[in-house]
Amino acid sequence: MDWSPLIAAHVVAALYVLVLGPLNIFRRRRDRTHRIIGYTWVSAMYFVCVSSFGIVTDGHFSWLHGLSAFTIITVTLGLVSAIRRNIVAHRANMIGSYIGIAIAFVFAATAPGRAIPLLLADDPGTAVVVAALVLLTVGGLYLAVRPRTVAAPVKVVHTGKAPV
Template sequence: MEHWNWLIATHAVAAGYVLVLGPLNIFRRAKDTVHKAVGFTWVGAMYYVCISSFWITHDGGFSWLHGLSAFTLLTVTLGLISAIRGNIAAHRGNMIGSYLGTATAFAFATLAPGRRIPALLAEDPATLAFAAALVLASSAALFLTLRGLTRRNLPYAPKRECAPGPAV
């Protein structure tokens, strides 16, 4: 198997964050400070995955995955602009579409013979399992930390209404 260089390794880890953090925001009911913080982390990871993919080629040429990366850069940017402008329906559509495109690319990269992930799974499954566990654990730590911070009475956390006490 070809040696994994730092670009491929960081690309794979960032893609792991995109795959784990995406559903946390999509399926979470509350769209609050945690949603924003996880979302900005997700957008940063998504930009890194897309941009770094242009330096990762299979057999020396570009593939449809590179076209998907260019399109995803556009949809993530449009989704971010839509959120800033308050167009939540467009934001939701662009971000969910971007996530589904990434999941499709991941499935291709995982299942297609001759790609690096299946080769790593065959030759060194412990390394792949460790990397996956690291991504899952650090994603959970980020999410739980952010959720815990917003539950405290910090200046940016929404204040909870208190029931009126007995009259004195």
């Protein structure tokens, strides 16, 4: 298969979306780390959705393009909900968007003739390297933005007695 730069960038961004999503969905704290990972995820999600319109098979859009249009709307609604502090709507839109891209990924990874199965068949080494690089950079991002815990200072109590 001839991989265009657009298809390659689309696939890499989709991998970022798939890895970053659970980091925020399953984290207990909604803090600065959540916001940085979230903005990175939203940016990658928009790229995946918009770039999909440049990837057309046989001159026709598919149901995946409809999912992309719908996802642009749901991610935007999720972002606006977070800004308005409507956390229930924010969570529902973002988790729903993540589930949608996970379904699209399963289809893209298993349907014959699609780019991912062809890459896995023709050049599995490249697929492994790309996946490893995505995981490493996501790990690096998480380590860079996670809260640093500092040990609490030890409280010294003076009793007036000499140490034994």
